[in-house]
Amino acid sequence: MGLVAALLSLLALPGLAEELPTAAVPARTADRLGIREGDVVEVAADPGMRTARRVRVGVVWSPKEHPADVARQELRLVLRLPFLETLTGRADTVDRVVVRLREGAQARRVREDLEAWSVGFDAYTAEELAAHTSRAFVVVSRFHKAIALVTLLAGGIFLVAVTGLRTSEMRREIGALRLVGIGRGTLFLAVVGIATGVALFGTLLGIGVGAVLVAAINAYYQPLFQTSLVFAVLEPQTVGAAAAFSVLLGVLSGVAVATRLLRQPPLEQVGR
Amino acid sequence: MVAFLALRSLRRSPTRTLLLLAGITLSGSLLFDMTMLGSGLVESFGGVLGRLGYEIRVVPRGTLPLSSALLVPNASGIVGEIAAHPDVAWASPMIATQLYAEAGGRRLSVVAYGIPSRLPGLVRTEADVRDGAVLNALLARELQVRPGERIRLGTRLSPQTLAPEAAVEVRVAGLGEFPFDLRGQRTLAVPLSVLEELLGTRDRASFLVVKIREGADPEAVREWVNHTFPELEALSIPALLQAVRGQLRYFDHFSVILSGVSLVVATLLVGTVLTLQIGERLGELAVLRALGLQRTRLVLLVLLEGFALAAASCPLALGIGLGLSEPLDAILRALPGVPQDLRFFVPSPQAALRTVVLLLGAGTLGAAYPAWVAGSLHLASTLHREVQG
Numbered sequence: 001m002g003l004v005a006a007l008l009s010l011l012a013l014p015g016l017a018e019e020l021p022t023a024a025v026p027a028r029t030a031d032r033l034g035i036r037e038g039d040v041v042e043v044a045a046d047p048g049m050r051t052a053r054r055v056r057v058g059v060v061w062s063p064k065e066h067p068a069d070v071a072r073q074e075l076r077l078v079l080r081l082p083f084l085e086t087l088t089g090r091a092d093t094v095d096r097v098v099v100r101l102r103e104g105a106q107a108r109r110v111r112e113d114l115e116a117w118s119v120g121f122d123a124y125t126a127e128e129l130a131a132h133t134s135r136a137f138v139v140v141s142r143f144h145k146a147i148a149l150v151t152l153l154a155g156g157i158f159l160v161a162v163t164g165l166r167t168s169e170m171r172r173e174i175g176a177l178r179l180v181g182i183g184r185g186t187l188f189l190a191v192v193g194i195a196t197g198v199a200l201f202g203t204l205l206g207i208g209v210g211a212v213l214v215a216a217i218n219a220y221y222q223p224l225f226q227t228s229l230v231f232a233v234l235e236p237q238t239v240g241a242a243a244a245f246s247v248l249l250g251v252l253s254g255v256a257v258a259t260r261l262l263r264q265p266p267l268e269q270v271g272r
Numbered sequence: 273m274v275a276f277l278a279l280r281s282l283r284r285s286p287t288r289t290l291l292l293l294a295g296i297t298l299s300g301s302l303l304f305d306m307t308m309l310g311s312g313l314v315e316s317f318g319g320v321l322g323r324l325g326y327e328i329r330v331v332p333r334g335t336l337p338l339s340s341a342l343l344v345p346n347a348s349g350i351v352g353e354i355a356a357h358p359d360v361a362w363a364s365p366m367i368a369t370q371l372y373a374e375a376g377g378r379r380l381s382v383v384a385y386g387i388p389s390r391l392p393g394l395v396r397t398e399a400d401v402r403d404g405a406v407l408n409a410l411l412a413r414e415l416q417v418r419p420g421e422r423i424r425l426g427t428r429l430s431p432q433t434l435a436p437e438a439a440v441e442v443r444v445a446g447l448g449e450f451p452f453d454l455r456g457q458r459t460l461a462v463p464l465s466v467l468e469e470l471l472g473t474r475d476r477a478s479f480l481v482v483k484i485r486e487g488a489d490p491e492a493v494r495e496w497v498n499h500t501f502p503e504l505e506a507l508s509i510p511a512l513l514q515a516v517r518g519q520l521r522y523f524d525h526f527s528v529i530l531s532g533v534s535l536v537v538a539t540l541l542v543g544t545v546l547t548l549q550i551g552e553r554l555g556e557l558a559v560l561r562a563l564g565l566q567r568t569r570l571v572l573l574v575l576l577e578g579f580a581l582a583a584a585s586c587p588l589a590l591g592i593g594l595g596l597s598e599p600l601d602a603i604l605r606a607l608p609g610v611p612q613d614l615r616f617f618v619p620s621p622q623a624a625l626r627t628v629v630l631l632l633g634a635g636t637l638g639a640a641y642p643a644w645v646a647g648s649l650h651l652a653s654t655l656h657r658e659v660q661g
Contacts, residue, residue, distance in 0.1 A: 045342065046332070046342065046343075046345060046503075047332035047333045047334070047335075047342060047344075047503040047504065048345070048503035049503075050345075093428060117434075121381075122381075132608075135607075135608050136607050136608055136609075139603060139604065139606045139607045139608075140607070142603050142606075143600065143603045143604055146599070146600055146603060147302070147530065147600070150298065150301070150302050150305075150596065151302065151530075151533065151534075151537075153298050154295055154298035154299050154302065154534070154537050155537065157291060157294050157295035157298065157541075158295050158537060158540065158541050158544075160291065161288070161291045161292060161295060161541065161544070161545055162544055162545075162548075164288075164291070165288070165544075165545060165548040165549075169548065169551070169552070
């Protein structure tokens with residue numbers, strides 16, 4: 001099993017005053033390896049464990065998770081920097097350096113100064129790094145929106161077909177009502193109202209199904225990835241957009257059907 | 273006769289039929305896209321791997337190629353043992369690492385491959401890697417160098433002098449394309465011996481590549497390597513695809529869910545519209561029964577209507593799906609960490625066939641309930657009701 005990523009930390013960890021070097025272990029890694037606080041494990045930088053060193057698990061904790069890490073399922077250990085340098089044989093070499101600025105300092109300007117050194121490293125402000133690491137989610141969100149557009153179109157056609165057919169079935173009733181003197185305007189509004197009602201009812205059902213699916217998605221993926229991150233959320237703006245779209249389609253299909261129905265002679269509609 | 277009646281029934285209300293076709297077509301195009309997405313990335317990745325010119329890569333156990341800084345120790349000894357296997361044509365170590373490349377006062381970090389000379393598939397170039405360094409276009413542009421000029425490659429920078437602790441000068445042999453380049457990645461390839469000397473890592477490798485003899489079974493060699501070198505892991509192309517598939521689970525699940533949704537929409541659309549239509553055609557169906565049309569043929573008539581609707585939608589669904597897959601692929605390829613040569617949506621005859629079969633199934637299934645309604649029609653009472661008006 002490869003300990004692919006080991007994070008470096010200079011923070012004081014509980015339980016470091018043991019005779020063995022200590023490691024902090026994220027709960028997910030501890031679960032996968034079946035280890036607990038106080039256990040002694042061997043770590044090495046080579047797959048044959050030839051350079052293995054013993055470390056004691058100082059603490060098992062649940063770090064704040066980043067969605068990008070969840071799918072990778074990497075195992076992580078946090079070790080003291082000098083110990084890791086010795087273990088890997090990479091003295092005075094780091095993957096990254098974090099810089100804490102003085103109060104009032106401008107991060108962007110410091111970054112520009114660091115880049116001006118041109119010694120072969122890239123510098124990022126915290127905001128830039130956050131934007132960089134969340135880029136995958138921005139792309140996935142764009143993809144979801146594109147798919148949602150196609151789904152909405154298919155759903156829209158479904159809605160128009162159903163409301164259209166449902167109101168067309170009222171042909172005889174409309175003819176009879178016109179013969180007994182009910183005005184065209186009243187009937188027009190009634191047909192549009194029914195189509196809108198069907199659309200609204202469908203929307204409510206859809207929101208219900210959506211809520212069940214959201215719960216099912218989270219119930220499936222959270223244990224699968226051993227995370228408390230939420231995978232699907234039913235947001236008010238999503239509900240609002242879906243409702244507005246379906247009501248609009250309902251009204252439009254109602255108008256189309258009502259116009260067509262009221263254009264036919266009433267006697268023809270009642271089959272005479 | 274049944275086919276004639278089914279087509280006539282669909283032609284009777286053209287607006288309704290067109291609306292139905294549009295709905296099934298859109299659902300079908302989404303289904304086709306999701307079928308392509310489900311298998312596309314793995315197929316595309318498999319295609320790139322297949323063109324590299326070797327079948328097996330050997331990595332430190334538990335890692336994937338290019339995913340870790342771990343090195344394979346005693347590389348030459350292991351390579352010698354593997355190359356002696358009767359099914360192996362040749363084996364070679366490979367190094368992949370981060371270096372600095374300098375030219376004209378510019379210094380850039382680059383991904384460097386030390387590749388054996390007999391591995392042409394790793395870089396698409398007209399130049400010979402044995403003549404020096406092959407650069408990707410981005411690196412050549414940013415360093416402002418051309419073939420024939422010289423660049424300096426350096427390792428880690430000294431904290432005191434900020435100069436590389438070890439450096440070597442190489443000639444730019446030419447430009448090339450690397451199949452696993454990420455967006456914005458600067459890459460170069462040099463002969464393996466150059467990188468070994470620069471890094472001082474003689475006898476250590478990032479991974480080993482193994483070419484199998486024609487007709488030999490790569491899986492047998494893979495199992496033999498895994499058994500003989502327990503600290504290493506041999507990955508054949510299917511094994512690597514399996515490992516990668518695990519990391520692409522999101523797209524697998526997404527395509528399954530969306531395929532399901534589009535099939536449900538198509539089935540419901542056919543089912544709802546045909547059910548409402550049957551309600552309007554009860555008199556006609558009762559007359560057909562009275563004229564001697566068997567109950568089973570009446571059921572077949574409605575099922576055929578659903579099937580015909582789905583069949584008529586198929587060509588357009590495949591065409592629209594193919595058209596939509598281009599912009600969707602462009603969106604997903606903007607994901608960070610995705611090699612430029614890979615595609616998410618790969619059209620294939622299998623994907624098209626699967627879409628057609630599923631869509632025809634959805635159309636026929638959608639017609640099942642209205643067919644049952646038509647089949648259970650009570651002749652006398654229906655005719656009586658129709659005559660009464």
